[in-house]
Amino acid sequence: MGGAGVRSPRFGIMRNVYVGESDGDARDRMVEAMEVFYEQFTALWRRHGDDRGAEPYDFARAIEEGRVIAGSPATVRAQLARMPRDSGCNHFAGAFAFGSLSYEEARSSLVRFGEQVAPALRGPGRA
16 A cells, blocks of 8 residues: 555555454454553643543544554454545555553564555555
């Protein structure tokens, strides 16, 4: 998806990504990790009286809407394969370490992405 050699201007999308062994486990872990990330991300706003981070964020809904990506390798692969058509993007950047994910969790997710998701998304005949 995107990268060097793309003639049209790059239109990129960045998403937090967690590739788990199953959809349920990945989604549960993503919600936990993103809740911690959100607390960390909005801490300065709250500390200085800015209410932008005051309301809780519904990360289960964000997963369903594709604003964060979590699932098994097959689910993540299918979601990312649809992204260029649905959004018009031609470049994707994923964030794999965030919130309360341990080093090992982030690493395992990234390895699953690299071995089971990314290969199907490369080149003109991508999935």
